[in-house]
Amino acid sequence: MEIAGLEIDLVRQRMRSLRLTVYAGGRIRVAVPLHTPAAAIEAFVQARRAWIEQHQQRFAAREPAPTLRYETGDNVPFMGQAYVLEVRPAARPRVELQPDTQQLHLYAPADSTAAQREAILAAWYRQQLRQRLPGLLAKWEPVVGRTAAAWGIRQMRTRWGTCNIGAARIWLNLELIKRPLPCLEYVVVHELTHLHEWLHNARFWGLVDQFMPDWRTHRAELNRVLLTSSAAPDAD
Structure with a gap:
């Protein structure tokens, strides 16, 4: 209407x-x-x-997110860096990061489809994010003065993170593993701050200023590229 x-x-x-x-x-x-x-x-x-x-x-x-075919030669994002994807045939699916050559080796059956290779990479992304989150929470919870009772990872189309205030549970978007580490830290601080104040009001942003004075720089970098090729994080 x-x-x-x-x-x-x-x-x-x-x-x-x-x-x-x-x-x-x-x-x-x-x-x-x-x-x-x-x-x-x-x-x-x-x-x-x-x-x-x-x-x-x-x-x-905003810049559109790159369209991937999950084939050798694709530029694949990881922690703010672009890695050249190299698909190699193997019976056991896995992903290996090669920092020295800026390559990401994706092992998949020779007859695998693009969707199957995408799923292999997504599982690796999830593993990488899951490994990093406990350390980031341990770093930022004392700064924010709130503790997440639980946390999880979701593939979200329109949110970088969410917070269930009553359960003190935070969810982070799997896409964050593609962005620079400070962007991930900003979202962790943002969601933990909701355990002080659930609204995006002056008090909320004042607290974020206190906990992470340079958060605006990290948020700008986070939102420089569309969340996916067909969606972007909401402004609310």
């Missing part, structure tokens, strides 16, 4: 406050409590029009 001159996906649901999200491609979603008057919704959107346009422009300026 059109609200304040903008095309809006309006969702009414059981919630306490209005929530605005801008997606890649410019789509705008507004979630509101069930009985919110139309005038209140329009005022909410109009008050945030400049913010909406700013994020639409930011998404439009």
Whole structure:
């Protein structure tokens, strides 16, 4: 529907406050409590029009994620670096990083499909991220002053991370293993900070400033490239 001159996906649901999200491609979603008057919704959107346009422009300026065929010669990202993929035939699927030659060797059956090779690489990515997270939590939990009761890894299309406040559980996007380490650390700090404050309000960002003063640089680098070839992290 059109609200304040903008095309809006309006969702009414059981919630306490209005929530605005801008997606890649410019789509705008507004979630509101069930009985919110139309005038209140329009005022909410109009008050945030400049913010909406700013994020639409930011998404439009991002570089598209590379399209991979999972064949020899592809440039594969890992921890902020591009590695040349070399696919080698083998009965036992595995991935081996070759830092000296900036190559990533992917071993797969000779008749493997691109989807199968993608799954092998994704499993390796997950293993690499899982190995790093305990150390990062041990580093940043004392700084933030909050401890995650549990954590996990998900392949997410529109979030770098999420936090379940009640369970003190954080989830991190598998895509983070492709980005530089400071970007991963920023998301860890961001989600841990939600254990102090669940809203993205002035208090929240003030705490992030305190815990990681250079977070803006890391977030800008994180969001420089689209999350995937077809989606981007939401601004909310």
